[in-house]
Amino acid sequence: MFEAVELHKKVSKEDFTKEVLELRTQLLKAQYELKDTKSSVIVIISGVEGANKSGVVNRLNEWLDSRWIRNHAFWDETDEERLRPFQWRFWRAMPPRGTMAIMFGSWYTQPIVNHALGKWHGSQLDAEMRRIEELERMLTDDGHVIIKFWFHLSKSAERKRLKGKAKNRLTKLAKKYLKSYDDFVASSARAIQQTDTGNAPWHLIDAEDNRYRDLKAGKILLERVREILERQKSSAPSASRAPKTMPTLTGRTVLDTVDVEKKISDAEYKKQLEKYQDRLRQLAWTAREARRSVVAMFEGWDAAGKGGAIRRVTAALDARLYSVISVAAPTDEEKARHYLWRFWRHLPRDGYFTIYDRSWYGRVLVERVEGFARQDEWMRAYQEINDFEENLALHGVILCKFWVHISADEQLRRFKEREATPWKQHKITEEDWRNREKWDAYAQAINEMVMRTSTTFAPWTVIPGNDKKVSRVEIVKYLSNRVEKALEKK
Amino acid sequence: MFEAVELHKKVSKEDFTKEVLELRTQLLKAQYELKDTKSSVIVIISGVEGANKSGVVNRLNEWLDSRWIRNHAFWDETDEERLRPFQWRFWRAMPPRGTMAIMFGSWYTQPIVNHALGKWHGSQLDAEMRRIEELERMLTDDGHVIIKFWFHLSKSAERKRLKGKAKNRLTKLAKKYLKSYDDFVASSARAIQQTDTGNAPWHLIDAEDNRYRDLKAGKILLERVREILERQKSSAPSASRAPKTMPTLTGRTVLDTVDVEKKISDAEYKKQLEKYQDRLRQLAWTAREARRSVVAMFEGWDAAGKGGAIRRVTAALDARLYSVISVAAPTDEEKARHYLWRFWRHLPRDGYFTIYDRSWYGRVLVERVEGFARQDEWMRAYQEINDFEENLALHGVILCKFWVHISADEQLRRFKEREATPWKQHKITEEDWRNREKWDAYAQAINEMVMRTSTTFAPWTVIPGNDKKVSRVEIVKYLSNRVEKALEKK
Numbered sequence: 001m002f003e004a005v006e007l008h009k010k011v012s013k014e015d016f017t018k019e020v021l022e023l024r025t026q027l028l029k030a031q032y033e034l035k036d037t038k039s040s041v042i043v044i045i046s047g048v049e050g051a052n053k054s055g056v057v058n059r060l061n062e063w064l065d066s067r068w069i070r071n072h073a074f075w076d077e078t079d080e081e082r083l084r085p086f087q088w089r090f091w092r093a094m095p096p097r098g099t100m101a102i103m104f105g106s107w108y109t110q111p112i113v114n115h116a117l118g119k120w121h122g123s124q125l126d127a128e129m130r131r132i133e134e135l136e137r138m139l140t141d142d143g144h145v146i147i148k149f150w151f152h153l154s155k156s157a158e159r160k161r162l163k164g165k166a167k168n169r170l171t172k173l174a175k176k177y178l179k180s181y182d183d184f185v186a187s188s189a190r191a192i193q194q195t196d197t198g199n200a201p202w203h204l205i206d207a208e209d210n211r212y213r214d215l216k217a218g219k220i221l222l223e224r225v226r227e228i229l230e231r232q233k234s235s236a237p238s239a240s241r242a243p244k245t246m247p248t249l250t251g252r253t254v255l256d257t258v259d260v261e262k263k264i265s266d267a268e269y270k271k272q273l274e275k276y277q278d279r280l281r282q283l284a285w286t287a288r289e290a291r292r293s294v295v296a297m298f299e300g301w302d303a304a305g306k307g308g309a310i311r312r313v314t315a316a317l318d319a320r321l322y323s324v325i326s327v328a329a330p331t332d333e334e335k336a337r338h339y340l341w342r343f344w345r346h347l348p349r350d351g352y353f354t355i356y357d358r359s360w361y362g363r364v365l366v367e368r369v370e371g372f373a374r375q376d377e378w379m380r381a382y383q384e385i386n387d388f389e390e391n392l393a394l395h396g397v398i399l400c401k402f403w404v405h406i407s408a409d410e411q412l413r414r415f416k417e418r419e420a421t422p423w424k425q426h427k428i429t430e431e432d433w434r435n436r437e438k439w440d441a442y443a444q445a446i447n448e449m450v451m452r453t454s455t456t457f458a459p460w461t462v463i464p465g466n467d468k469k470v471s472r473v474e475i476v477k478y479l480s481n482r483v484e485k486a487l488e489k490k
Numbered sequence: 491m492f493e494a495v496e497l498h499k500k501v502s503k504e505d506f507t508k509e510v511l512e513l514r515t516q517l518l519k520a521q522y523e524l525k526d527t528k529s530s531v532i533v534i535i536s537g538v539e540g541a542n543k544s545g546v547v548n549r550l551n552e553w554l555d556s557r558w559i560r561n562h563a564f565w566d567e568t569d570e571e572r573l574r575p576f577q578w579r580f581w582r583a584m585p586p587r588g589t590m591a592i593m594f595g596s597w598y599t600q601p602i603v604n605h606a607l608g609k610w611h612g613s614q615l616d617a618e619m620r621r622i623e624e625l626e627r628m629l630t631d632d633g634h635v636i637i638k639f640w641f642h643l644s645k646s647a648e649r650k651r652l653k654g655k656a657k658n659r660l661t662k663l664a665k666k667y668l669k670s671y672d673d674f675v676a677s678s679a680r681a682i683q684q685t686d687t688g689n690a691p692w693h694l695i696d697a698e699d700n701r702y703r704d705l706k707a708g709k710i711l712l713e714r715v716r717e718i719l720e721r722q723k724s725s726a727p728s729a730s731r732a733p734k735t736m737p738t739l740t741g742r743t744v745l746d747t748v749d750v751e752k753k754i755s756d757a758e759y760k761k762q763l764e765k766y767q768d769r770l771r772q773l774a775w776t777a778r779e780a781r782r783s784v785v786a787m788f789e790g791w792d793a794a795g796k797g798g799a800i801r802r803v804t805a806a807l808d809a810r811l812y813s814v815i816s817v818a819a820p821t822d823e824e825k826a827r828h829y830l831w832r833f834w835r836h837l838p839r840d841g842y843f844t845i846y847d848r849s850w851y852g853r854v855l856v857e858r859v860e861g862f863a864r865q866d867e868w869m870r871a872y873q874e875i876n877d878f879e880e881n882l883a884l885h886g887v888i889l890c891k892f893w894v895h896i897s898a899d900e901q902l903r904r905f906k907e908r909e910a911t912p913w914k915q916h917k918i919t920e921e922d923w924r925n926r927e928k929w930d931a932y933a934q935a936i937n938e939m940v941m942r943t944s945t946t947f948a949p950w951t952v953i954p955g956n957d958k959k960v961s962r963v964e965i966v967k968y969l970s971n972r973v974e975k976a977l978e979k980k
Contacts, residue, residue: 025913032916057809062801065916066816066847073810078839079569104809311552319547319594320563326556332822349568357556423515426522426555 001189005204006154011211023218024063030225031065031100037232039143040095040337041225044106047151048184049177050161051207056151057104059214060221070095074105083291083349085395086110087135091344096336097143106148107132108191116180116187125187129194134387140199141380142338145228148200149217150192151207155181253447255462260407262464269469273476277316280480283487284321284353290487291350293397296479297359300404301442302432303414305468309404310355312472313479322353327362339363339381340388347392359401360385364449369441382452393457398486400479401458403450406465408439491679495694496644501701513708514553520715521555521590527722529633530585530827531715534596537641538674539667540651541697546641547594549704550711560585564595573781573839575885576600577625581834586826587633596638597622598681606670606677615677619684624877630689631870632828635718638690639707640682641697645671743937745952750897752954759959763966767806770970773977774807774843780977781840783887786969787849790894791932792922793904795958799894800845802962803969812843817852829853829871830878837882849891850875854939859931872942883947888976890969891948893940896955898929 011019034041043060045053057071072093081089087107095101111128114120120128136146153161162178177184196202203220207213264272287294296313298306314322325346334342340360348354363381367373373381392399406414415436418428435442454460461478465471501509524531533550535543547561562583571579577597585591601618604610610618626636643651645668652668667674686692693710697703754762777784786803788796804812815836824832830850838844853871857863863871882889896904905926908918925932944950951968955961 021913028913028916054809058805061804061809061814066797066800066814067818068816071809071813075810102809307556310556314551315548319544319561319592320565323561324551324556326558328557423511423518426518 005152005206009212010209016211035098038097041100041145043102044148045104050158051151068099071102085391112187116184136200146200147224148202150204157208254450258462258464260464260466262470263467264469272473276476280316283483288351293348293350294353296400297356304404304406304465309475324355327358389458399458403462404465410466495642495696499702500699506701525588528587531590531635533592534638535594540648541641558589561592575881602677606674626690636690637714638692640694647698744940748952748954750954750956752960753957754959762963766966766970770806773973778841783838783840784843786890787846794894794896794955799965814845817848879948889948893952894955900956
């Protein structure tokens with residue numbers, strides 16, 4: 001694959017100077033136009049050792065306006081990164097819309113190195129490449145541009161380079177890479193071939209001549225940014241892509257399989273709740289020792305009692321071990337990224353709990369029903385969410401997803417009660433009543449959500465909620481059972 | 491000091507239930523009103539071992555609306571935290587305006603523990619308390635409320651508690667604390683007395699009876715939040731506090747001591763630049779090994795050549811070792827916090843460089859001259875900035891502050907040149923011309939800034955900039971000298 005790149009291409013100093021002047025003007029112009037779009041540009045810098053990737057990064061920074069660019073080097077992994085799912089450190093570096101990020105090292109580096117050094121089987125590499133492909137599709141579907149550069153040197157050119165920079169601190173590591181050049185190139189080729197997609201193609205560049213290398217990279221960058229600028233001009237805003245009328249809900253659904261009317265006595269409630277809270281309390285410490293994290297996610301009808309249930313969970317936990325994330329309107333930093341970004345950022349470190357009060361499922365619930373997300377957006381969200389949850393599961397995160405279910409009558413009763421109780425009044429708004437009118441549309445969205453996102457690694461748990469005592473006991477019970485089982489396995 | 495707290499106060503279950511109902515209603519109401527103010531509330535939970543601080547945190551979370559509250563436990567320090575100045579992890583947790591943060595553990599914990607265990611001298615504790623006092627004043631000056639709780643147990647009460655929870659995983663540590671109870675209480679008393687200020691007073695609470703403890707904490711929280719709500723209502727918006735007319739600038743100033751006209755030949759430029767870039771390149775690797783971080787901060791007149799100078803610095807650095815932060819308009823997450831927050835968040839880990847293109851000095855430059863900050867705000871900013879930089883210096887950060895200076899004539903020449911050069915046109919805007927008209931006001935602000943913030947630990951370096959070659963060489967030279975000297979010392 002790389003033979004086509006090893007062509008010893010060169011650019012003279014004069015040609016370089018001349019071409020750069022024009023290129024630079026155009027790059028700045030493109031960057032300036034990009035600023036007002038909804039797209040961000042991710043530039044991935046990768047390639048063989050000795051290709052002087054640092055030089056390319058510096059050159060691009062020299063040409064571009066630094067106000068709309070950030071550089072991220074994925075090099076030393078910090079413990080905060082190591083203690084979270086693999087992709088976390090990359091999500092952390094996602095650029096806001098209208099700007100660029102240059103990623104020196106990327107989600108490709110570790111998998112390729114692992115495979116080249118024989119730590120990973122081919123199938124592990126392939127599986128990781130599939131996940132990366134999904135990540136990249138998710139980003140490009142959201143309008144972002146991913147430009148993947150691979151800077152290549154033939155074995156003889158690499159040897160020449162490495163000898164030439166004897167003083168550099170990386171020499172030792174570099175020698176090691178030279179020794180494993182063939183393995184490294186084979187692993188890279190395998191990774192590249194699997195991820196050379198239409199939406200995020202690879203650009204292989206001969207790195208023997210610095211001027212050729214930088215000019216080529218700059219030109220490709222310009223071309224790809226122009227492409228997205230053109231596309232933004234041509235595609236009309238989304239009116240035509242608004243959700244179609246949804247078919248009305250008929251027949252028995254997933255939600256109907258739950259006995260919402262289930263009841264429990266006060267005495268039984270107290271006994272059971274205490275029992276499972278005690279269990280959860282102990283398990284949280286065990287999970288901490290075992291370095292396993294827990295994500296407990298709560299969705300449910302308005303007034304279903306999510307908040308009260310969450311407090312019964314946290315009452316069992318030491319305050320040092322958990323965070324509760326209440327999902328409200330996104331901040332502008334959040335709006336400027338893919339919708340999953342705001343959930344990635346709050347993932348717990350290994351050994352801790354994060355409890356989400358509402359979640360990433362807003363995309364296929366309120367955003368779908370209220371038309372905040374276009375149909376194509378919420379349609380592909382099911383797959384995006386499954387991929388996200390798979391990433392958590394792979395890292396060993398114990399994920400529990402609760403849907404707290406109540407009947408429409410019970411909701412009405414609670415709304416009225418809230419209006420009558422002084423310290424509950426702030427919990428009931430016009431919006432709640434408006435949402436209630438769309439009960440059937442929500443029911444349909446919920447059913448579809450539960451069906452499409454109940455995976456083996458992240459099943460939904462539907463909790464009967466008309467009796468709050470029942471839902472609280474069942475949640476704490478289910479959670480402690482799940483954590484217990486998960487801790488037994490590993 | 492603590493004797494006044496050890497009064498074995500108790501609250502009966504009936505009284506508790508009755509009082510909580512009213513308290514909770516009022517707390518929710520206060521929290522709801524707080525939402526629309528510019529104040530955030532920081533609740534610090536501290537006290538002796540066995541006081542069940544986790545229980546208080548859970549109770550407050552039970553009473554309050556979780557949508558506007560976040561809990562932060564400062565317990566395990568991550569390496570990302572350890573590799574930055576001490577206060578970084580707390581700045582990281584600062585709540586946005588209108589919300590609350592409950593801090594379990596705080597900036598007090600480590601200093602008190604260090605002193606109690608004999609790792610720190612009294613003078614070290616006192617010095618740290620002074621810095622904390624300044625941090626708290628900075629926050630309360632900005633309109634935030636700091637509520638500091640100390641939950642106390644007498645020695646005999648603590649012993650009783652610790653025996654009672656034999657199953658708890660902290661037992662071992664708890665026993666250790668019991669042994670050092672007297673030392674711990676003495677250190678705490680010393681810390682508390684020094685930081686019991688009018689703007690951020692301590693609230694000592696007897697923790698023997700859980701109900702008394704929680705009710706008392708809840709009531710104080712309510713009272714303090716109400717205070718700030720009252721204050722917000724009474725104080726008129728800031729029209730009356732707008733900057734007074736500034737005296738015109740006369741006589742010779744700090745800036746005049748620099749020979750802006752200094753020149754250098756092309757040959758000399760090339761030779762010198764390469765020499766100091768080579769030096770800086772090596773030093774950056776040495777700094778990484780020595781785990782020392784560098785903050786290089788660039789301020790200067792519009793068109794002074796900051797960007798070009800920064801590129802000459804980064805050209806000498808491996809792209810993995812530095813980040814450039816271009817300071818533009820703050821995001822809403824940044825606006826929702828103290829103005830220094832956005833600079834704290836980008837501080838480098840030990841071993842890395844962060845380069846700020848414009849900086850925290852915006853507060854006393856553009857915000858002062860344009861009236862974006864009130865006079866009292868920019869007046870106190872000098873002290874706040876000095877404190878911030880002292881925090882960096884104490885941690886061992888190598889801080890270089892450059893003012894790139896050009897004459898008014900040279901600026902005019904460059905503005906015109908920018909308008910005539912295609913790829914520089916985006917760099918010149920109406921705003922630049924408007925700022926230029928305020929040259930004298932800026933000159934006064936700059937002089938005052940340099941005088942008030944040139945400290946022994948963070949001196950200003952004024953760079954002559956009419957000849958870009960001179961400024962670039964001087965910056966790279968100064969930076970490499972500073973890094974070299976700093977590395978020799980430790």
